[in-house]
Amino acid sequence: MNLTLDEKKIRKGRAVGLPYVGSKKKVSKKIVEIIKHNFGTDKTVYDVFGGGGAITAELMINDIDVVYNDLDKTITDMFNRVLSQDRKWIKTLIISRDEFFEIREKENKTVDDELKLLVNSFGNNRKDYLYSKKISDIKYDLAVEIIKKDNVFSGYKQTETYKSFLKNNHERLEQLQQLEQLQQLERLQQLERLQQLPKTINKDYEYFSNVKNSILYLDPPYENSDTSKYNSQVDYQELYDWAYEMSKNNIVLLSSYEVSDDRFECVYEFKTARSTMSGGMSGKRTEKLFMVKP
Structure with missing residues (x-):
């Protein structure tokens, strides 16, 4: 068959x-x-x-x-x-490296805590932060700035915020090209649109x-x-x-x-x-x- x-x-x-x-x-x-x-x-x-x-x-x-x-x-x-939330709430899920490990060590985690660990972790394993210590603050700060100034998850490479940052950071271009945190939030937004x-x-x-x-x-x-x-x-x-x-x-x-x-x-x-x-x-x-x- x-x-x-x-x-x-x-x-x-x-x-x-x-x-x-x-x-x-x-x-x-x-x-x-x-x-x-x-x-x-x-x-x-x-x-x-x-x-x-x-x-x-x-x-x-x-x-x-x-x-x-x-x-x-x-x-x-x-x-x-x-499914029960909105785009404004999705923005709150992006967290820094320090916040990630604080949440990870909490004995009693909320559903939002678990989501923050999921979308900010390497391989979505909820254990290891998405970025290495060397570049984590830079990528996190850039992602937060793009959300604040440009209000986008997808298409972030077309924003002036992103272009300006890369222009001034040539030596780290290869490490900084992908902002995986924004990509994760975009995936959640696709899901959030289902509503029911x-x-x-x-x-x-x-x-x-x-x-x-x-x-x-x-x-x-x-x-x-x-x-x-x-x-x-x-x-x-x-x-x-x-x-x-x-x-x-x-x-x-x-x-x-x-x-x-x-x-x-x-x-x-x-x-x-x-x-x-x-x-x-x-x-x-x-x-x-x-x-x-x-």
């Missing part, structure tokens, strides 16, 4: 979602168009391992009923917090065992990969057994690079979405969609 995709029907514009480890933003628009093209738009989609919400957001944009689930309540709270909140749940996948006549989209941490970044460990054989049973009364789509259970087959391969993980297979594995064999 192979699923089909009409590339011409893929939504124009940027993919949206939190900047989050394991995010499906590279392929979210294609995955949702595959769902629409092959299964229609009248079924509820359960985004069972929702993570940063890229699939949920794309389903919402396409007016498809979606249930957004992730065991990590912090990440779903962050997603919904962005999805139905949100924070349960283990087995909570959905009674679901019928729906689409279950499963995007667990990749099999045979480092899962230490995630809150819970996955017993893949148990997950595959559950997915197999659920496919008797539902459409079950599983995202991964590989599935060791031979009851499943690859039904679509995203040939340009390659692994960026470290290791010998980096750049060789491609994102795929799997379903139970007919």
